[in-house]
Amino acid sequence: xxxxxxxxxxxxxxxxxxxxxxxxxxxxxxxxxxxxxxxxxxxxxxxxxxxxxxxxxxxxxxxxxxxxxxxxxxxxxxxxxxxxxxxxxxxxxxxxxxxxxxxxxxxxxxxxxxxxxxxxxxxxxxxxxxxxxxxxxxxxxxxxxxxxxxxxxxxxxxxxxxxxxxxxxxxxxxxxxxxxxxxxxxxxxxxxxxxxxxxxxxxxxxxxxxxxxxxxxxxxxxxxxxxxxxxxxxxxxxxxxxxxxxxxxxxxxxxxxxxxxxxxxxxxxxxxxxxxxxxxxxxxxxxxxxxxxxxxxxxxxxxxxxxxxxxxxxxxxxxxxxxxxxxxxxxxxxxxxxxxxxxxxxxxxxxxxxxxxxxxxxxxxxxxxxxxxxxxxxxxxxxxxxxxxxxxxxxxxxxxxxxxxxxxxxxxxxxxxxxxxxxxxxxxxxxxxxxxxxxxxxxxxxxxxxxxxxxxxxxxxxxxxxxxxxxxxxxxxxxxxxxxxxxxxxxxxxxxxxxxxxxxxxxxxxxxxxxxxxxxxxxxxxxxxxxxxxxxxxxxxxxxxxxxxxxxxxxxxxxxxxxxxxxxxxxxxxxxxxxxxxxxxxxxxxxxxxxxxxxxxxxxxxxxxxxxxxxxxxxxxxxxxxxxxxxxxxxxxxxxxxxxxxxxxxxxxxxxxxxxxxxxxxxxxxxxxxxxxxxxxxxxxxxxxxxxxxxxxxxxxxxxxxxxxxxxxxxxxxxxxxxxxxxxxxxxxxxxxxxxxxxxxxxxxxxxxxxxxxxxxxxxxxxxxxxxxxxxxxxxxxxxxxxxxxxxxxxxxxxxxxxxxxxxxxxxxxxxxxxxxxxxxxxxxxxxxxxxxxxxxxxxxxxxxxxxxxxxxxxxxxxxxxxxxxxxxxxxxxxxxxxxxxxxxxx
Numbered sequence: 001x002x003x004x005x006x007x008x009x010x011x012x013x014x015x016x017x018x019x020x021x022x023x024x025x026x027x028x029x030x031x032x033x034x035x036x037x038x039x040x041x042x043x044x045x046x047x048x049x050x051x052x053x054x055x056x057x058x059x060x061x062x063x064x065x066x067x068x069x070x071x072x073x074x075x076x077x078x079x080x081x082x083x084x085x086x087x088x089x090x091x092x093x094x095x096x097x098x099x100x101x102x103x104x105x106x107x108x109x110x111x112x113x114x115x116x117x118x119x120x121x122x123x124x125x126x127x128x129x130x131x132x133x134x135x136x137x138x139x140x141x142x143x144x145x146x147x148x149x150x151x152x153x154x155x156x157x158x159x160x161x162x163x164x165x166x167x168x169x170x171x172x173x174x175x176x177x178x179x180x181x182x183x184x185x186x187x188x189x190x191x192x193x194x195x196x197x198x199x200x201x202x203x204x205x206x207x208x209x210x211x212x213x214x215x216x217x218x219x220x221x222x223x224x225x226x227x228x229x230x231x232x233x234x235x236x237x238x239x240x241x242x243x244x245x246x247x248x249x250x251x252x253x254x255x256x257x258x259x260x261x262x263x264x265x266x267x268x269x270x271x272x273x274x275x276x277x278x279x280x281x282x283x284x285x286x287x288x289x290x291x292x293x294x295x296x297x298x299x300x301x302x303x304x305x306x307x308x309x310x311x312x313x314x315x316x317x318x319x320x321x322x323x324x325x326x327x328x329x330x331x332x333x334x335x336x337x338x339x340x341x342x343x344x345x346x347x348x349x350x351x352x353x354x355x356x357x358x359x360x361x362x363x364x365x366x367x368x369x370x371x372x373x374x375x376x377x378x379x380x381x382x383x384x385x386x387x388x389x390x391x392x393x394x395x396x397x398x399x400x401x402x403x404x405x406x407x408x409x410x411x412x413x414x415x416x417x418x419x420x421x422x423x424x425x426x427x428x429x430x431x432x433x434x435x436x437x438x439x440x441x442x443x444x445x446x447x448x449x450x451x452x453x454x455x456x457x458x459x460x461x462x463x464x465x466x467x468x469x470x471x472x473x474x475x476x477x478x479x480x481x482x483x484x485x486x487x488x489x490x491x492x493x494x495x496x497x498x499x500x501x502x503x504x505x506x507x508x509x510x511x512x513x514x515x516x517x518x519x520x521x522x523x524x525x526x527x528x529x530x531x532x533x534x535x536x537x538x539x540x541x542x543x544x545x546x547x548x549x550x551x552x553x554x555x556x557x558x559x560x561x562x563x564x565x566x567x568x569x570x571x572x573x574x575x576x577x578x579x580x581x582x583x584x585x586x587x588x589x590x591x592x593x594x595x596x597x598x599x600x601x602x603x604x605x606x607x608x609x610x611x612x613x614x615x616x617x618x619x620x621x622x623x624x625x626x627x628x629x630x631x632x633x634x635x636x637x638x639x640x641x642x643x644x645x646x647x648x649x650x651x652x653x654x655x656x657x658x659x660x661x662x663x664x665x666x667x668x669x670x671x672x673x674x675x676x677x678x679x680x681x682x683x684x685x686x687x688x689x690x691x692x693x694x695x696x697x698x699x700x701x702x703x704x705x706x707x708x709x710x711x712x713x714x715x716x717x718x719x720x721x722x723x724x725x726x727x728x729x730x731x732x733x734x735x736x737x738x739x740x741x742x743x744x745x746x747x748x749x750x751x752x753x754x755x756x757x758x759x760x761x762x763x764x765x766x767x768x769x770x771x772x773x774x775x776x777x778x779x780x781x782x783x784x785x786x787x788x789x790x791x792x793x794x795x796x797x798x799x800x801x802x803x804x805x806x807x808x809x810x811x812x813x814x815x816x817x818x819x820x821x822x823x824x825x826x827x828x829x830x831x832x833x834x835x836x837x838x839x840x841x842x843x844x845x846x847x848x849x850x851x852x853x854x855x856x857x858x859x860x861x862x863x864x865x866x867x868x869x870x871x872x873x874x875x876x877x878x879x880x881x882x883x884x885x886x887x888x889x890x891x
Contacts, residue, residue: 022046041713214274219249224270231273231297238263240416244390245270248353251387253410255359257396257417260543264392265292268355271390272328273300275352278321278345280384281330282376283357286494287501289330302328305335318344333361333372336379337644339700351386356408359391360540363403364750371623371630375642377407378634395420395540397789420543420789424552427778428454431559431769441533441558442477448531448556449483449511455554458528460504463513466534466567474533475513485511516541532557535564535765537571538757539788542765559769561811564762565872568812569849571755572875574624576747577842582740583618584628588640589732604730606692608648608699611723612854619843619855622723624747629727631743639739641728646699647719650691652684652706654715659684662714668705671695688719699726760788763809813872815881822848823885826866841883848878 022030027045028038036048217223221242228234237245240258244267247254258264272279283289289304296302303317303326320326321344335341345351356362361373380389389408396404405412432440445463448455455461463485465471471487478485486500486509503509507526516536528551535557536542542557587609611622618625632639652672654662659679663670671694676686692699706717733739764784768777823844830839843856850868852858861867870878 022049214249218274219246227274228266228270231299232266232269237266240418241266244416247414247416248388248390249274251352252414253389253408255391255393255401255404255408255410255415257393257401257415257420259418259420259422260394261422262394262418264357264394265295267392268353268390269296269300269328271353273297277352278324278326278348279328279353279355280345280351280386281328281355281357282333282336282373283330284333284361284370284373286332287497288357289332290498291501293328293330296328300327301325302330304330305341306332314340321345322347324348333370333376336372336376337383337642339644339698339704342383345384349385351384353388353390354380354384354386355390355392357392359404359408360393360396360400362391362407363396363400369627369750371627374407374630375633377409380408395543395789398791421782421785426552426554426774427768427781428554428556428774429559429765429769429777429781430557431766433561441560442474444558445474445531445533446478446481446483449478454556455529455531458554459507459510460526461511461529461531462527463511463531463533464516464536465513466516466563468515470533471513471515475511478511478513483511484509485513488512488514490515526551527553529554529556535559535567535758536761537567537754539761539764539785542761543785557765559762559765564758564811568755568758568810569851569871569875571751571758572849573846573851573853574621574747575751575842576620576624576744577840578741578744579840580618580620580842581628581744581747582736584614584620584625585733585736585740585743587614587618588629588632588727589729589736604728606643606689606699606728607726608646608687608689608692609725610648611725614725615854617855619840619853621854622725625725627747628743629725631746633727637731637733639729639731639733641730643698643726643728644700645724645726646688646703648689648722648724649685649687650703650706650717650719652686652715652717653679653682655713657714662709666705666709668695668697668702698728759810760784812874815870815873815877819848819870819873819878819881820885822866822869823882824889826864827885827889829864841879841886844882844886845875845879848882849875 024042024045027042027049030049031038031045038045040048221237224242224245225236228237239262240256241263244254244256244258248267248271256264256267258267268279268281281289281292283292286304286306289306293302293304303320305314305317317326317329318340321329331341356373356376359373361370362376363369364374380386389410391404391408391410393404401415401417404410405415430444432444434440447453449458449461450456463471463474465474468487468489468491471489475485475487486503488497488500492500500509500512504512516532516534530553532542532555542555588607611625614620614625615622626642629640629642633642652659659669659673663673671691672684672686675690675694676684688699688702691702695702703719706715709715710717764781767784768780771777771780826844826847827839843853846853847856847861847864848866848868848870850858850862850871852861858867
């Protein structure tokens with residue numbers, strides 16, 4: 001008897017019972033009755049139900065009946081159905097499907113699936129020929145819309161589920177994700193940044209998600225101290241912690257300038273515990289976020305969002321935020337404008353508190369200015385309403401303080417300031433000219449750490465360097481001489497950094513060698529010594545992270561004049577002229593066919609510019625261009641809006657339905673057809689700027705809609721990963737020349753202040769090194785630092801005349817009579833070299849100083865005989881000679 005045909009029961013003749021497949025609701029109901037997952041598409045549900053031994057048909061014939069006719073062998077209809085579901089095994093191991101069955105079982109391990117005598121080449125050719133897109137068409141695009149920055153590819157080689165990242169199951173049977181239909185609005189959102197709950201997901205809070213206003217009795221010192229002891233285990237508050245916390249609890253925006261180790265994180269943790277709702281913490285480094293997240297108390301569940309996580313973790317974090325399971329959320333400043341984050345925060349708004357850690361990055365005149373921080377003030381006012389803002393920083397001059405207060409709308413009466421230099425720090429300076437350049441500093445550092453040295457009894461030491469390669473070399477040198485050491489800088493993978501910090505915090509690693517710019521991520525309370533192998537660029541950087549636990553700690557510094565000259569030269573690498581700024585503004589405000597036509601009315605449009613190509617053509621760093629865009633956004637006229645960065649081009653391919661079929665229900669696809677009506681090899685390739693202008697929506701919103709369709713397997717897409725500048729032109733300036741002069745002057749002033757901070761630091765340390773003993777050195781350093789941080793006027797912006805006077809005491813060489821001749825020779829030789837940008841006076845000065853730039857990289861120009869020839873001469877003096885010679889050549 002063949003399994004593919006079923007004999008009608010003998011005896012009675014009657015009409016055939018109508019057969020129809022189960023609906024999705026019926027499938028889910030039957031799966032729920034048996035405790036099985038109801039996630040997935042209809043085909044997934046049917047397959048799961050079939051695996052449980054259930055029928056896939058509905059109607060009266062789908063259930064056994066007591067009055068069902070008996071077969072010749074005495075079996076009921078149920079037995080006949082089981083026979084029909086169990087198909088006979090055919091030769092070769094393939095099960096033949098019964099009539100009206102939806103699936104065919106295939107034995108992939110049998111001889112018919114992979115012939116024993118088939119050659120390797122034939123199998124390879126067959127795979128290529130019968131792949132999804134055919135032999136002569138493009139390969140399947142990697143799945144996008146799943147990852148942190150829109151494009152986390154789905155590798156065919158991976159054996160892990162692409163939804164949750166775990167192994168042992170595939171995406172269609174993923175047990176880690178709830179029913180997509182139950183996700184509501186979240187399923188339609190993109191995941192441009194990813195997140196991860198670093199603590200187990202807590203149950204829904206007993207406290208309502210909305211923030212509550214505390215009674216005045218709950219803000220007294222006694223009540224807060226009792227809560228501090230019961231939750232955090234501390235007997236009393238330290239320093240200015242109590243007044244800062246009370247100010248925040250009264251919904252007053254506050255600035256707290258507290259030294260390292262003063263317990264700044266407690267200033268937002270206590271309000272988060274008492275106020276309910278969600279506290280948003282903006283932090284510049286992943287290492288800082290992870291460390292603070294790990295030290296949250298048990299009753300305060302937290303999470304973090306950052307760009308290196310999987311999509312499932314991002315969605316889970318955003319879901320936890322929306323449902324009130326998260327009380328503290330850490331984000332990077334670059335992610336604050338994310339549409340998915342704003343959507344998740346919407347039910348919680350207004351937030352009880354937004355805390356900005358390392359708030360000095362906001363200050364335009366600060367020592368570590370970041371454009372993403374600079375935009376936080378506007379973002380909080382327009383997109384993330386909150387009852388109070390708490391700005392935290394360890395060091396800030398009066399000028400930096402004023403800049404932070406203005407940007408965040410903080411009243412002067414709500415500024416709490418403590419001493420920048422703690423009493424438990426001991427300072428020591430050793431002047432060693434040529435030590436770092438010749439490598440002698442390694443031997444001197446080794447001498448300090450070995451028995452008999454000043455740091456012999458110090459078990460936790462942080463060594464600061466300027467460059468990543470230097471950090472690696474020093475760590476390797478110490479390790480080879482028996483001292484446990486490891487490098488820590490931005491060039492390492494975050495897992496390596498996490499491992500280094502974990503070992504250092506647990507005492508299994510004695511020395512961490514970190515770059516100054518990245519060293520703030522090393523957060524350990526037991527640091528007993530800090531060694532600066534190279535000169536810090538400001539007094540703010542010199543105030544190290546030693547002695548956080550209150551114990552005495554040593555801050556040792558090696559001062560080298562060659563390091564100072566090199567750092568002073570590097571401070572000019574970001575400088576721009578008004579002419580180059582004008583070229584940049586021409587690119588921003590002048591339309592071309594790639595960027596699309598401006599919309600009618602206000603003339604606004606979206607733009608996505610390739611950062612690397614533009615940097616090379618303008619000889620301007622991408623960071624500088626981002627800063628200029630930030631200035632345009634912060635301008636009183638608001639010329640642009642800086643948006644989340646996306647790829648410049650997108651490539652889309654469709655599966656179940658065509659683009660034309662989906663377009664009536666998807667506005668993004670309708671505009672896609674308008675700008676790219678015909679696909680090539682099955683792929684729609686489109687410039688994101690043209691698409692955004694045609695659709696009238698931001699590029700990130702377009703990618704969100706694609707991500708939602710990709711999760712439903714309607715399409716796949718990929719976006720190029722090159723760095724871009726993404727923004728919306730809101731208004732066109734009347735005169736680009738005047739605006740270029742204004743922006744160039746503003747940017748030049750920032751560079752001038754940075755330069756004078758470096759000069760002040762060198763002079764202070766050089767004077768301290770000349771003192772006869774360590775006590776007198778420390779006394780001098782404390783006196784100068786106090787004057788620097790407490791000065792009402794910022795002397796760093798005194799002007800060029802003051803710069804000339806201050807340069808007299810610096811170890812700089814004077815310009816020689818041969819410099820003009822060398823400039824003329826360089827101009828003559830460069831005429832035969834193909835360059836991507838015009839050789840300006842500033843470009844010539846950079847070459848003579850040995851400064852690499854986008855258009856004149858060191859890899860190409862360091863072989864030139866004039867490279868770094870005048871690096872010991874003041875850059876402005878070299879620039880003046882170069883510009884004079886260029887003008888003479890034009891005549």
